[in-house]
Amino acid sequence: MPTTRRPTSRDVAQAAGVSQSTVSLVLGGKWPGRVSPATAGAVRRAAERLGYRPNLAARNLRLGTTRTVLLVVPTLSNPFFGDVYTGAAEVAARHGFRVVVYPWPDGAWPGDPWSPGHAGPFASPREAIDGVLATALAADVLEEFSDTPAVMLDNDPAGAAPTVDFAVADGMRALVAHLGGLGHRRFGHVAAAVDQWTFRERGGALAAAVDALPGGALVRTTAAIDAGAAKEAAGRLLDLPDRPTVLVCDDDLMAAGAYKAARARGLDIPGDLSVTGFDDDVLATALEPELTTVRLPARRLGAEGMAALLELLDGRRPGPRSLPGELVVRASTAPPPRR
Numbered sequence: 001m002p003t004t005r006r007p008t009s010r011d012v013a014q015a016a017g018v019s020q021s022t023v024s025l026v027l028g029g030k031w032p033g034r035v036s037p038a039t040a041g042a043v044r045r046a047a048e049r050l051g052y053r054p055n056l057a058a059r060n061l062r063l064g065t066t067r068t069v070l071l072v073v074p075t076l077s078n079p080f081f082g083d084v085y086t087g088a089a090e091v092a093a094r095h096g097f098r099v100v101v102y103p104w105p106d107g108a109w110p111g112d113p114w115s116p117g118h119a120g121p122f123a124s125p126r127e128a129i130d131g132v133l134a135t136a137l138a139a140d141v142l143e144e145f146s147d148t149p150a151v152m153l154d155n156d157p158a159g160a161a162p163t164v165d166f167a168v169a170d171g172m173r174a175l176v177a178h179l180g181g182l183g184h185r186r187f188g189h190v191a192a193a194v195d196q197w198t199f200r201e202r203g204g205a206l207a208a209a210v211d212a213l214p215g216g217a218l219v220r221t222t223a224a225i226d227a228g229a230a231k232e233a234a235g236r237l238l239d240l241p242d243r244p245t246v247l248v249c250d251d252d253l254m255a256a257g258a259y260k261a262a263r264a265r266g267l268d269i270p271g272d273l274s275v276t277g278f279d280d281d282v283l284a285t286a287l288e289p290e291l292t293t294v295r296l297p298a299r300r301l302g303a304e305g306m307a308a309l310l311e312l313l314d315g316r317r318p319g320p321r322s323l324p325g326e327l328v329v330r331a332s333t334a335p336p337p338r339r
Helices: 009-016 020-027 037-050 056-063 079-094 139-145 168-182 197-211 227-238 252-264 298-313
Strands: 068-073 098-103 131-135 150-153 163-166 186-192 217-223 246-249 274-276 293-295 321-323 326-328
Touching: 009 020, 009 037, 020 037, 068 079, 068 298, 079 098, 079 131, 079 298, 131 298, 150 298, 163 168, 163 197, 163 298, 168 197, 168 246, 168 274, 168 293, 168 326, 186 197, 186 227, 186 252, 197 217, 217 227, 227 246, 227 252, 246 252, 252 274, 298 321
Parallel strands: 068 098, 068 131, 131 150, 150 163, 163 321, 186 217, 186 246, 246 274
Antiparallel strands: 293 326
């Protein structure tokens, strides 16, 4: 049975009237300054007309690279990490890379993830990826990736690996300034029971900012990043004899749990109790009233992280990058009730 021959780079070169090396430069994205825009356009049109697709496996074998980056996230259920992936993938695609996402819940895989029999995304990861973007993981996890170039996202900038993080401490200080301006002095912190840099930063900044308020007082409880667990934790604070007038939650999902705890006790938000979150994911505007929170640019985190990793793969050492958050004031915060 006859088959249709797959067009080659030689076919594209002949159709465009150029050499095969010119085709490689243009389709590899390395033509600026070496090939005229008119010639580059002619090559791309010829490739499109012929239906040419580069043989990436053969190209990568010649270059000794897979042009694949592993993005490690703690969960696939949180849309925040979908935005991180989108930002990383957009930058990667412009440079001929692809991004593979893999969930790695903290502490779920003891030992060497590359050892025989270990459940991982690749049979031989050291040969399958060029670099790693590790999101919201403890810094020591990076040791598991051995000599693979890696960039940490939303992690301690004082660590050994290059980092791109959020200025979460500034975001928490902005929240306290907003709440203090409304008159709040009794703060409750529904903190994430996760030993990660980002949550330690949030908690430390909150404590310091409340302490700086005249008459400021802070009580804290911890919970998993889960609405049910946060409901129970928030309830413990609301059952105190002198309950907080505002609950500051480490995450928008935890704020949803705080809403549940308040309503189970007949408390109105924000008339009886103000509630804030952090991240500004899709849940923040699904809650009623809509949630005051700190918006973190997740898509930009992925994009900046990928850019830093490309620098690292190019032999350069990227400096730490810190992305500012944005206080988003909505209807879940108001002055505290009069005693």
